[in-house]
Amino acid sequence: MKTMLPATLTLAALCAVASAAQVDEALPRPGTVLVNREKGELIACAVVQHPEDKPCIDDWGQRVQAFVGCSQAAGGDAKMAGYFVFLVDVPTEVIYDGLVQLGAKPQVHYSIQEGQRRAGLKATTKPEDYLQGDPVVLSIFWKQGDNWIERPHQSFVDEQVLVDDQPVTKPWTPHFVFHGSGAIHHSGTGCLACPCDCPGGIIADNRFPIYNPKPTVRFNWTGAPQPGTPVYVRIRPLASR
């Protein structure tokens, strides 16, 4: 098997493999995704944008919207497209289908309305009040000069916690799971990986129950690609069997 070229599967007829002579690995063309079963990963094209006047972009805050999301969702424009730093150029449902092709399984998923009803950490909170599914790892990579740079998604964001009532900055340590809600329930938000347990997207940080509490986070632009930079988003699920 090691001598075989990785089998690449593409989503839809539009998907194609970029020239291997120019890049270190097969990459999708804009508007397509590359689903590689051999590697167990999905790669999508995105562009960096600087969301103006949105929470957690230039200051500490809390938000439900993802930092990485799609421009289209549920058959139309993604409602939260203006919130994403990494704007993926295919619909959320294409990413969802690709992850399912890789064997990733959503387990607990809700509509936004049902999520709001289950929101918050309470004495009565039950296991099913957490969105659930196979764990997922995301990274962003882009070409800078002759070099490719790849960083884990969580490295672009800092988290703030209170210690003895004093704010302390710590690494962002999300626990991303593939719950699929945004695609299954047609939320239309476009969110891919939400920084809290939110059913609007398809991947969420489910350290806490739905919506609350939310971590206090801030996008860290240090070392991040500049707005307008084309990048790739790599998503690797750990598919349960």
Added chain:
Amino acid sequence: MGGWTLGLSAAPADSPSAEPRVLLGHTYNIYALAFSPRGDLLASASGDETLKLWDVAAGTLRQTLEGHAGPVYGVAFSPDGRWLVSASGDQTVRVWETDSGKTRHVLHAHQGAVYSVAVSPGGEVIASGGEDRLVRLWKASDGQPLAALAGHAGDIYGLAFSLDGRWLASGSRDKSIRLWDPATQQLARVLTGHTSDVYRLTFSPDGSRLASASQDKTVRLWHPQQAATVAVLPAHGGPVYGSTFLAQGRLVASAGDDKRIRLWDAATGRLENVWRAHDVPIYALAVSPDGPLLATAGGEDDVVNPLKLWKLDALRVAPLALPAGEGDRPR
């Protein structure tokens, strides 16, 4: 500096200050606002699953209406003000008695969230629309279904009756606006031009214009009879969630994701005023029947945000050369 007959000042009715009157109470986004026909009450619909009725003159909460089991996305008063109707993510439409706050009817039929409601000028018919892409008509007196109007290919976010009762307009995620004849329940016109979701709709008082707010960052003014675009207001730096006519239709106010309110000359399409009205996206705006107050509200999930009442005044608004930052305060 001439040529102005009406503009907007930020002064509330009882204060010379430039600040709006602030109403606090909801614990989640406010998605819709409606003044009662006499202008004495303001209804607010919220993601906290309640509606609140506010005494406009006193600036106090009069009553909280509880009963929905999901976010409340739409609200409208009957023409006589005796009842109001709400649309909810719990897939129902509720009719409430204004005085008692009791539920009069719960209307079941929608298969999915209901995002918008409207009441016909005579008060006989309630229209509702939502996730199931149907405009449903209900008999207001007993809540019985009258019709389901199919045609939209996406969620329905906006509904409005013209004051003359000639049109019922519906706006959708399918980017179109459909004009229905309420009498025949037949489709009369399809308005195309928006390039993304159409949100709230409002007719001008004389019915000659329809304003539509859209995810495509514009407000469009339409001539309903001709099914033609009259003006495209390149409104905002993000999605526009609502617009409404002011000053007997001479002005249009719009608001949305960029947290600002913009005032436009409805005849020329010229931007007359803009200011940052909230620190969160603005989902709803409404003008009181006789025009002295503009109510605005929105939210950023559970970031609790006030409902604001701005006083419209016969103040002059100077011709603008707006700075790039576009007004942090009303002029």
